[in-house]
Amino acid sequence: MEQQGSLQDGVVKDVRTLLWGNCPKEDVFQRWAQGFQFSQEEPTALVQVEGGPCAVIAPVQAFILKDLLLEGPPDIWKNVTRDKQDRLLIRAATEIIRQAADPIHPTYSLIHLDTDNSDDNPMANGEVSTEKAQPLFTSDYFHSRLRIFSTISLDEVEKYLSQRIEFFKEPFGVLLLLYTVVCTKGINGMRSEMSDPTEPVIDSIYGYGSQSLINLMLTGRAVGHVWDHDQDVGGLQLRGIDKQNTVGFLALLEHLRYCEVGAFLKSPSHPVWVLGSETHLTVLFSTDRRLVSPETPAEYARRVFKKYDPEGNNFIPANLLQDVLADLELVADDEYVDIMKKKLDNESLGIILLASFMDEFFPEEPRTCPDTFTLYHYNGLPRSNPDNRVRYHTGDAVLLECTVKCILDSNPMLTVLQTKWPSIEVQWDIGRTPSLN
Template sequence: MKMDKKTPSVVCKEVQDISNILWGPSLKIDVFRRWAQGFHFSNEEPTALLQCEGGPCAVLAPVQAFIIKTLLETDSLEDWRKAGSEKCNKLLVKAVCDILSQVKEEVDTKFQLFELCNAEDNDDPDMSCENTPSQSNLTNGSMNDDSKDDLRLIESSISLRQNLSADKFHSQLRVITVDNIAAVEAFYNERISMLQNTYGVLLLLYSVICSKGIEQISEEMSDPSESLIDIIHGYGNQSLINLMLTGRAVGHVWDHEQDVGGLKLRGLIKQNEVGFLALFEHLRYCEVGSFFKNPKHPVWVVGSETHLTVLFSWEKSLVSPETAGEVARRVFKRFDPDGNNFIQSSSLQDVLHELNLVSETEYVEIMRRKLDPEGLGIILLSAFMDEFYSDEKRTTPDVFTLFHYNGLPHSCPDGRVVYQEGSAVLLESDVQCVFESNQIQTVLQTKWRNIEVNWKSGGSPSLN
């Protein structure tokens, strides 16, 4: 594998540029330390990643989503939860490669990968990859052999990070240039401990940003002056989440561009490999488009106010292309912003035109009288669908199984990071039952309007 190393002066300039766009002008040490963690798998669920503290879910959740994507592609329903450590490591490297491959538009292009200098290359061996604490060190050294509790592992990891220095980390970074994604895979397979050690998440994040290019990221962002990580709370913004999920650092989750007050605001340009659902859509703060709601694989990162989790299913028909009726419901909803299941009759022509149906004035007047016979000035969704899409059959099954992942042990029942299993049912009624206290239910209803889920644990999984 051919690898090129950059001179220290070039690396220093690139690191400074990455630090500015990632952390902003002033890097808070407590935020940096929260992000300084490796990729550790749960002792309770072999393929589920652990998260130590709030913040790095903007990297961990997308990596988890791509791990699950590969599981759905390669494993069977009978043995997918029985992966050994070697297989888990391969899944991690494959997820990292999937994420990095998306940031490059050309197939055979060079990637810039960060690593820490080896002990023999510097005067401070404590900063080398070999000496940063790994999951195996935490399990075997900091804890009793008979105790592999995820909470204790994380507590040990947090205590070991109290003296970490961002300046020291940055001074020890080295950039390796590799020619293609096959070389990227070989690079990480040879350095799997680097991903597991204290700076694993940050080394991947810096590699993604450097491989993408600072200028390209700034050009794609809605507000290039805003750092990718919130300087106060340490959460990744939507541009960073989109960069990890799609390879593009756009700031919105809708399809294509939208004109808002004369500004062209960019969203996704194509159907994504994995999806995204947002609690904020239920609150009407954003609109998640079809490219995220209907990804190529039934895996969705789920965004709450403060955290990212992952939802997935083995039922592949959940992400089949939208039917004409599903498109019609989505378009109808745009003219029904309050979710009342009706539109003003004056909007009928615009809806018909948007759906490429007959929209001449004479025909619209006939349909308006038919769909609003009492002259109330409104047209019900049910009447509209019965008139134009009465013969369409639903492609989504009525019953299916969902799984939910949350990497924070304190947010999981009994502190156990495992996939929470739920039995989902799609009801026939168009009447939506909203439970404001059940966040996961309200998020699911942004994709499946009439869904109900019975979780095996007896309670709804936490999104926070």
């Protein structure tokens, strides 16, 4: 079933309010009004013109890199053709759209602009595709010309994107993908998953995307948290990530305990991670698949233990030990649990430490992660790269024997990497640490 037509005014209003709030600022909207463009120096790296739309651009870049890593290392990517760039962009967009759809009865809502040739249409004939300051390039202009093509066929989605790929390079390209993902998810689907559906997902002052928007682009779920599963906090059901994701996410704010990134995002199925600073998103990746080897029994046990430790204290009340053992399908009868409580809580403090639990039940934890590996970093903002040229930067990483973290406020890159690899050190090819901002 396919359907083409105008977006109803009510739907446009709802989507607009969900994204921008009641009164979107024109300068914020303008920063988002850019297309998907690749760097001349790094032909597989997207360029972000202004601050704000990294919440869409970085996830798209992450999915592009995920596909590229299946083909070989970065040193062979320099000869990518324009056709190959288009295919990478189409594949990444298709996967992001697919994730947002209902898994049982998917309907893909592909949003595009009315492209008639009237005099008031600056998109017509591609005449001003590189200009952003046209008077008609406004929020009102954009929203008044939104059209929809609906299909239940993923092949049709890919075909549609292939036929209209040039429009995604035009000034509204990033927004067209964003609106497609949001409309495919559906307003009700978005609101049911967001922590606070009354808050716009794009900051009305600075234009940053919310965690709900980042999660939507990365996982297809517009939840506001990055921990594993849903968590009950003080009677509130707070939605989290429901399964291992294809690409990952690491957050600088985790070391300040402002958030907790769970194993589903911290240990994705491909060695690609979006990195979140306070204001910007960049991407880390590696060709070493040992970094995403399957979860060991000990890693799974640690994750289950932390499920019963929602505040991240690295201990649980002793009366929850039986639940943890049962969850891990270990012996959990009353008599055995009482014996283990006395052993693990020999001072009768009423708590079980994570370290004691792991030493008792998983004493020989095999190390699956290599001691040394190569990392690559992407930042789409030209001003955040040496010589204002968007390139991948290479780092030689080593995991030290010492497990004591050295948090340096002056090195946010190292700080965010230590949330995944606590003892990591990295030497970067440019002689300084790449910027997260």
